[in-house]
Amino acid sequence: MEIRHATAPDEVRGMDTAALRGRFLAEDLLAEASVRLVYSHHDRLVIGGVRPGDATVPLPDPPGLRSEFFLQRRELGVVNVGAAPGRVVVDGTAYEVAPKECLYVGAGAREVTFAGPAAAFYLVSTAAHTAHPTRLSRLADAEPVHLGGAEGANERTIVKHVHAAGIRSCELVLGVTVLAPGSMWNTMPCHTHDRRTEVYFYFDLEPGHRVVHLMGRPDETRHLVVAGDQAVISPPWSVHCGFGTRSYAFVWAMGGENQAYDDVEVVALEDMR
Numbered sequence: 001m002e003i004r005h006a007t008a009p010d011e012v013r014g015m016d017t018a019a020l021r022g023r024f025l026a027e028d029l030l031a032e033a034s035v036r037l038v039y040s041h042h043d044r045l046v047i048g049g050v051r052p053g054d055a056t057v058p059l060p061d062p063p064g065l066r067s068e069f070f071l072q073r074r075e076l077g078v079v080n081v082g083a084a085p086g087r088v089v090v091d092g093t094a095y096e097v098a099p100k101e102c103l104y105v106g107a108g109a110r111e112v113t114f115a116g117p118a119a120a121f122y123l124v125s126t127a128a129h130t131a132h133p134t135r136l137s138r139l140a141d142a143e144p145v146h147l148g149g150a151e152g153a154n155e156r157t158i159v160k161h162v163h164a165a166g167i168r169s170c171e172l173v174l175g176v177t178v179l180a181p182g183s184m185w186n187t188m189p190c191h192t193h194d195r196r197t198e199v200y201f202y203f204d205l206e207p208g209h210r211v212v213h214l215m216g217r218p219d220e221t222r223h224l225v226v227a228g229d230q231a232v233i234s235p236p237w238s239v240h241c242g243f244g245t246r247s248y249a250f251v252w253a254m255g256g257e258n259q260a261y262d263d264v265e266v267v268a269l270e271d272m273r
């Protein structure tokens, strides 16, 4: 498990492209048929991924967690970001997870495995003080929110999977946003939420295309050029928004002080630099 230390906003002022990418971008989460993990000291989020192929892959318990098993003091969101349904087994119970669906796994689950030749699983874990039930959030049961429009090139559908009025969790808030064909912009006007860290995992982006992701303090932004199947960690002080050279989807997931999705500081465009 790779460790990423917390970053203060003042540090970003002196960072070059490689330093920015090394701190905030996770590039190879789905590269292997074993679980790859990145631990961020921002709100102690752990992100990860696995593309099982023909194998059945267990969730490891990295020594860095100093736990008896991964979910001893943690909860987990699992989103299938692949092309076909996959199977997640939690302590002997199997869940069929379709593309863009999410399995929430509560604290205390000891054994979790991932399988599915054309599935790919993106993982987000936050600290957990109690055990909420493991539940599957299906797209058929979701109440999607439609935002934006063609005039802003930001027509998109947001499905909230794990949130205060849906699947219960300790800290985790998680959903999937899908851009309509021809729409490029997510999350504009952008925002910060000083009480939560957020990670965007971009996927369903055609090979050769990129998302230009904006981060940093609203009055001192930086950008990262991001390919599909890559994640950007946004500390609580950072904006997080972007535009693609094609439409795409992304998993957004947060952990921190509260679960209030609307508890954001919206940034006026004229205040951005």
Ligand SMILES: O=C(O)C(=O)C[C@H](O)C(=O)CO
Binding pocket: 156, 158, 175, 177, 186, 187, 188, 198, 240, 252, 261
């Ligand atoms: O497209 C959007 O707008 C989003 O999906 C925004 C995220 O949900 C977000 O940033 C939540 O804090």
Ligand SMILES: [Zn+2]
Binding pocket: 191, 192, 193, 198, 240
């Ligand atoms: Zn946000």
